[in-house]
Amino acid sequence: MDTTPPAASPIARRREARRHIALCAVVGVIAGAIGSVFHLAIDAALRWPAYLRQLMDGPLLVVCAALITMVVTVAVTYVVRHYVPEASGSGIQEVEGAMAGSRQVRWARVLPVKFLGGIAAIGSGLVLGREGPTIHIAASVAAMCSDFARAGRTERAGLLAAGAAAGLACAFNAPVAAILFVIEETRREFPYTYRTYMGVIIASLLATIATEWIGGVAPDMSLPATAPALRTLPLFALLGCVLGGVGVLLNSAVLRALAFAGTAQTRAPYVYPAVVGCVIGALMVLYPQSVTGGESLVRTLLAQQTALLLLLLLATARFCTTVASYSSGVPGGIFAPMLSLAACVGLAFGAAVNIVGPDWGVTPVVFAIAAMGGLFTASVRAPLVGVVLTLELTGTYPLAVPLLTTCLVANLVASFLGGKPIYDQLLARTLALAAADDTKKPG
Structure with a gap:
């Protein structure tokens, strides 16, 4: 029938x-x-x-x-x-x-x-x-x-x-x-x-x-920028290589920190989030640029013309605070911290380029914008979203070609290094933990 x-x-x-x-x-x-x-x-x-x-x-x-x-x-x-x-x-x-x-x-x-x-x-x-x-x-x-x-x-x-x-x-x-x-x-x-x-x-x-x-209707991170010359595209490809490695490292660090936080919770409940909160709170007054989501950080850094070493220090600090904050177990995303971290890396890359070739005519802000899409792509592995999200956020549509170059190379490098999309890894971890909890239940 x-x-x-x-x-x-x-x-x-x-x-x-x-x-x-x-x-x-x-x-x-x-x-x-x-x-x-x-x-x-x-x-x-x-x-x-x-x-x-x-x-x-x-x-x-x-x-x-x-x-x-x-x-x-x-x-x-x-x-x-x-x-x-x-x-x-x-x-x-x-x-x-x-x-x-x-x-x-x-x-x-x-x-x-x-x-x-x-x-x-x-x-x-x-x-x-x-x-x-x-x-x-x-x-x-x-x-x-x-x-x-x-x-x-x-x-x-x-x-x-x-x-x-x-x-x-x-x-x-x-x-x-x-x-x-x-x-x-x-x-x-x-x-x-x-x-x-x-x-x-x-x-x-x-x-x-x-x-x-x-x-309001303005882009959330509206930035002034003009399209660089096509001869500078290899620099954006090089930036994509850097960001591909940073993205894989960031994903790995987040997962390792989550595993450590889970182990710490079983041995000393709530000590790990207490330590994270204590450090972040102190940094709120001692080094405020290294904490919060960082949505306004890019404009602040551009206005201050921050030096290369300070940018590298800030990028390192934000990498660590991002990983620690996300692994603490509270509600919160990783997109915005990722974009601000990428901006620090991009500005540092641009400062290094200006030291090596001061006559190349590429401003660091262009590298900062391209880095936002590049790091997002390397971590999430969604290059089209990385390109369009960055363009809509910053309103810098003339930078489509260098941004696409950075995202494409970052995606290829992340894949070559064996990196996997962060949300796929987080979902797999969640399902594994849920399965482990089910096996512990009686009956």
Whole structure:
């Protein structure tokens, strides 16, 4: 007996498509509104060092700042570990796992913990980005709408993808990069149909409109730059080689730090996040350029014309604080810290180029912009997203050719060195830990 369900009629398919598009539109609007409030709250929270300086100075200021960030880090880590472990870190790997059916988005828990915990953790000064939590929050909104609409598996995966795109579009005011992120990064999980594809576009568009209505229309990191001569493209290829190695090293360091943090938690609970918070809090007043997400760092460095050695020191410091902050277990992404780290590397590379060839006519800012896309590509292994995201973030569309050169070479070098996409590795680690926990349960 044939048990195959009858094919839906054209009218039924059109009705389903309209419903899916409507749900994606709702997800885009809600995600854009919540994400914008999330970002504004983080910006407000990050003003606490200035208020603290008005009350005290000297060693007491350093001690109080260290204690504030330490307490916040430990408190948020405790809440995450006891109530919703999947809210730690970026959350992008959780969304990819949910689209593939291997993870579950418990939106009723994720939404409040990711929202409030993200504000507290990122606002305390930890070197984390707002984009990961925003994507996870938006995907949780999509999961909520999916549950209310009783969506099927394919429609649910499409809604999660639309939520992810809406979250990234909101985080960086970059709608095209958000759409490409779904296509390139989640290509194995995304159920590609006409309606799911249109749903991603609509959610990204409406989230961007909501973000621009609340926060303005300028690129988040608008920078002045002119296109360099074509004869300088080998320099951008060389920069791509450097960034390919840095990206593989960064991914490896993040995974090793997460493993160390897990071991430390079993032996001395909450000591590791306490140490990380204490150090980051002290740096908030001693060396503020080495902490926070770093969205405004590039413009500051360009205005100061920082020397080569100081740029290398800052890049090293931000590498270490990024790895430590992400492995602490609080909600927070790695995109923004990665972009600011890349800018430091690119500016240092540009300063070195000016020392070797002062007459070549390439300003360091051009290398900084190209490095943003290059390091993102080397770590995430999504070169098209790296190019478009950087162009939308900085508004430097004349730099498309050198940026594409840097991203292409960085991707090839990272692949040659055996590097794997960071979110694939994070998802594999999450699934392995979940499987290990299941084997420990009785019965």
